Amino acid sequence: MDFDWTEEDRAFRARVRDFLARELPSDWAALSRHGPGSKEQTEFSLEFCPKLAEAGLLVPHWPSEWGGAGRPPWEHFILGEEMWAAGAPRGAQYMNVNWIGPTLMRFGPDEQKRRYIPQMAAGKAIWCQGFSEPNAGSDLASLRTRAERDGDDYVVNGQKIWTSYAGLAEHCFLLARVGGSDKGKSGIAIFLVPMATPGIEVRSIPSLIGHGDIHETFLTDVRVPASARLGQEGEAWSIINYSLANERVGIPRYELASRVLDGMVKELSKRGRFSDPVTRLRAGSASAACEAARILVHRTVDKRSRGEALGAEASIARVAVAEADHAVTDFGLDYMPDAFSGDGDLAVQTHHERAIVTGIAAGATEIQLGMIAQRWLDLPREVH
């Protein structure tokens, strides 16, 4: 066992930090407040990600055949920590890096790979994720958007919601029901759909988590060629289970939370308000929550780096990550409430805006707790 970083890992992290220090503009803190899906940050990502790619820091863990360098999963993960803590300068493109690209590499036919992967590796592709629907959130398998076969095409009708980044995305990784089944995991297929296809209408949903992040997407007689299907009909569930296994552990939110906590303590100390034992105890508690999340997430990365499938460890990590994010937010709300108004503290505000989604997006905490109960503690499923 060894819980320390290797020299190589440290050097890689230092390289990423150098790059960020060099390439992020002086007004980045204000720019990143707009949110990863905003027009401002999306435009920025289309300048920033190509530079990352050129420096070999966009997809280092991808195979060289697809623009990567075959670097170990730990480097991919360190990148994720640093990018999130820096305010997500990759915008929506983190999804390409983490799972859309790798999913195409594994399951896509050559034509799809050649068409989409090089753009992703170059840092020039914006995708959105068409999963959730008004009646299919945590219970994703109950989705109703339907793709009917019509000759060489499919005709898609339905509605998606919470579609991250849909407003500016060029393509959608879309889940739709095929064949005769109305429910269940077996009747779903994946379609790679250009967002410019006639019949797609996107409405931005005003939200607490940044502008342009979540949307409603309406699909009315959207005609896509059969060649846009990824995998076979009915294979979607197993494909996304595989590809989201890497994502299941979620964003390394504790890294930003921990740095924001550092900033809060620094500010409180400057104002002479960090000598009270209760304030210190609460800061210590938030710090411990961040470290708990960190070590549980690192355990999942370690497991992944050995090529092992992730089980309920990922859910355990996610629950701890949500607790850490909330502990830091609560500390700020209790001891420096003024940071949340005006230009009080942009980092605190950015963190708070992003932390409110922790525990809700990409698998709610209650879903994670259920998985821990059933897959880690082996408790019987709830009887209905």
Place this chain on the structure above:
Amino acid sequence: MRFQPNEDQATFLSVLDQMAEGDAAAWKTSPEWARFEWSETFDGMLEANGFLDCAGEETLGLTMAVAMTHRVARLPVLAECAASAVLRPLVGPELPRPIAVVDGDPRDAIRFLPVARSVVHIGEGGVRRAVLNPNAVSPVDSLFAYPMGRLAAGALEWQAANADPETVRNAWRAALAAELGGALKGGLDAVVAHVKERRQFGRPLGSFQAIQHRLAGAATRIEAAHWLALKAAQSLDPVDAATALGYVQDAATRIVNDLHQFMGAMGLTLEHPLHRWTYRARLLRSAMGGAAGNLEDLAERRWRAA
């Protein structure tokens, strides 16, 4: 970073597991309905088989001493592991064991004292140690699930330990974090087994979401506590050590209350071992300053320069 044990560590943990699953460490109700069962047999097995000396082995180290402390604390029987495996290599490898540790007020009742042959005192002024004599200890009855005793003032010949007090404190915090985490894990395992079996309203208690989610929350904190203790054992860093102990002490209150809640009336009896874990946890949560002291100390260390 590698969370997997190396080959020697894996063998060590696997043999330890076999011993821990054997008869010597199994739950038996004691005829006197004692609140603890000091297992001289299991304690002796750990010593005789060299387990308690693992910290000195290059491929095992202090991390394994702390991992062993966690594993032993999961058992319904008691052995003295933390001080012997984690502290003894630092403060005096020749000290006779079992070892009791004074890490708070020396006038308080101290765990393991009635069965100990030596004592280590981690105090403000430094670390000292003494070999016990029969006049130095008076056993006391206690609600806690350890053999408890008081030290007679002036009855011992203390010797200063030739060890860095900071290192000793950090190692001891890692050991306590593991012991508390292990006790909570032992209790959790027992309660999980119970709620799988016990049926009410025609279904197992463990199928109710209200129970599942709270146990899953407990499992999450117990997992984090385990790894934080191992990390602190490796680094002996003061922030890591205070984090590990403060975190698990903070979590302990809610976990212990939930474990008893889900065990129901059975957990109030001495016929079920749950109290053996939870009444250890109830003592360990206050060790070395308790959650408040450790979390505040964490803050002091982490942001000293802020």
